[in-house]
Amino acid sequence: MDHTKDLLLEGVVGSTAYGLAGPASDIDYAGIYVEPTRNLLGLHPPSRQTRQGRDGADATYHEIGKAMRLMLSCNPTATEILWLDGYTAESAFGRELVGLRACFLSATRVRDAFFGYATSQFRRLAGPRPPASAARRAKHARHTMRLLWQGYELYTTGRLPIRVPDPDRYHALGAAAAADPGAGSVHRLLADYEYRFDTAATALPPTPDEAPLDDFLHRVRRAHLDSPEAAARDEAAL
Incomplete structure (x- = not known):
């Protein structure tokens, strides 16, 4: 249909x-x-x-x-x-x-959804073998970074930006993840944003x-x- x-x-x-x-x-x-x-x-x-x-x-x-x-x-x-x-x-x-x-929008759901989706993208990078192709790993890394940035912006400002401000940073992270089976750079990014979410004041209400x-x-x-x-x-x- x-x-x-x-x-x-x-x-x-x-x-x-x-x-x-x-x-x-x-x-x-x-x-x-x-x-x-x-x-x-x-x-x-x-x-x-x-x-x-x-x-x-x-x-x-x-x-x-x-x-x-x-x-x-x-x-x-x-x-x-x-x-x-x-x-x-x-x-x-x-x-x-x-x-x-x-x-x-609600604060807990925004954090859980965006951080959760970013974590799932990271797991595709560092998950069980056989590993994804280099191109696929780079894509997962870019989307992990994008979801973290969007989620944090939405959580702290109440607005969801769509277009990323500096695409070169995302492509650089993708290239690093493609070359690193452990995706250490992406893991560090997740840890950084987890701390940011934990310490940020939200602009969102507790419930929709x-x-x-x-x-x-x-x-x-x-x-x-x-x-x-x-x-x-x-x-x-x-």
Whole structure:
């Protein structure tokens, strides 16, 4: 099924968005779509996620309900779409969701999600043999550094930056990790950011603000109860 229709948001993510793309990098898209509400009411509701190409590129689309649950856990991959500089597709509901992005945030979940994802990237570097290729090790190292930086910025400022400020530092770390089976430089970076998180004052609340998010999702479900055409009319009235 093609979930490029009924989109709330779609944008370019991945290395291109981070400013870390190389000549061989793919262009990755992420999106949020709405399943007609009636389709969710039966015994066998459709899948709420699909992975498929878009113009020859990789693309991942989450249904709005699943996307919002992931965002409430501060999942880095799901969360970043709300903080992009621009979009390849957006609707009125999509713009409203971007305006609600701070409501998803909470201090503990941001730290656990971003630091946890960074740690999982590091484990791919220093994990069991056979080792990953040099190119793959370099990529894991870059993403470890990027997740740590983004998570700390979000934790301390309340805003999630997407594009890294100094790509050369990330590529240098990747090169060091590719040449070092123990990935010592990445391990030291993790330890440094663990200390930073432990000693930093957070700009985030202890819990997310769920009431406006719940109201938003109810309105989206009502608007998409029947046909996409009816939903379009409801969105145009916003």
